[in-house]
Amino acid sequence: MSKILDDLRYADSHEWVKLEGDIATVGITDYAQHALGNIVYVDMPEVGDEVSQGEDFGAVESVKAASDLLSPVSGEVVEINESLEDEPELLNQDAFSNWIMKVKVSDPSEIENLLDAAAYAKVCEE
């Protein structure tokens, strides 16, 4: 059974987001890392890139395949988790503490379009 944290919001494409003020921290869920298997590469955006809700901002790659990352929020990338460049397997070890990017959001109300933990749990059961 995959871990789901109660205080986060989720996209049905298996990204999580935590909004603090106007800064959103974004990562992939435990369900996603488990489904992907051994993660060998994270294709990350660059600081300063504009991202849009529902649009791809990079990819996570397992041995077998690449999987697009879709941004759960819109705004400007202000920080990326550089430790994933050398150690992408951190996502397998703990997907929730190893975030991928931080975004200064342009519209905090967008968060309401995302799933809460209970709704996301249902997505994972399907």
Added chain:
Amino acid sequence: MEENLIKTCLHDRHVSLGALMSPFGGFDMPIQYKGITEEHNAVRQEVGVFDVSHMGEVRVKGPDAYKFVSHIFVNDVTDAPDGQIFYGMMCYENGGTVDDLLVYKVNDEEYFLVINASNIEKDVKWILGNSEGFNVEIADQSPYYGEVAIQGPKAEETMENVLGIPVKDIAFYNFKTFQLDGEEVIVSRTGYTGEDGFEVYGSHAFTQKIWDKLMEAGVQPCGLGCRDTLRFEVGLPLYGDELSADITPIEASLSMFVKLDKPEFIGKEALALQKAEGAKRRIVGLELEGNAIPRHGYPVEVDGIQVGEITTGYRSISTGKSVAMAMINKPFDKLGTKVEVRIRKKTFPATVVKKRFYDKNYKK
């Protein structure tokens, strides 16, 4: 799950081992059990076992068997000793590839062909369709045979000690038939991993029995995921990636298996012409700078213009490098040529290299 997927005789074993199952070539096959990396390393360092019962088997028998096999197969089986195996292709008249296959020579009047799962129906039709005028019997024995591949440096000791099958004196690309449990079992020193290993063909009951013995002995079960990473690292082609109806063996850089000095075979004229004129494109290796991973279908560019595409690409498990096989137009196929691979929104510099990213470790 998709309908009409065929289950191999080991399907229930895969499910109870908790394998990740996925459709491949019309079969519901195990992609991985523990993880591609662990399974890959088991084969490189010790031994692993694959269910390859999805592969097709066709027996060609009769007074014209030698003549007929020579007609449909690009490699040359002339004067081979009984028990030898040949790798090669069947080609269309235009040189495109019907399939790549192994031909086991039982004797001059009997050959055993091992073909790709995804091509069984097409191949059997092709083989039958070209057999007119030859005194041969052709039998598709795919439904009868199960097959396992035991691969890795400890494959020989596993065959001998766990399965009790004496294989020490079977040479590379040779086979023997054994009478085991009252049936004829074929054992060959072949594989698709670049390591020493054996492939065992028997009835479903026999295949289940040896699989269970291997599991009891703790041999690592390996899925199609690492079968692909292993064959890729040693530059072996996969039909659908490096070979297809649109790709000739010469374009696939496999001309060494096309014997143009043979008097006759289907596709000879087209292939001889292509060889003489030089193919306009060919499969090469690429090594990327950086960590991005090239995948099947990604464009290869020079100065922003597409000159080819990736056929298979991985982060090599054995070397850690991002490498690929790619079909590249001339003259950009030369070793050392600098190209760029488009991966999503960015391009990454890459160099044309030999399409062998890891040295084979066969026992010859």
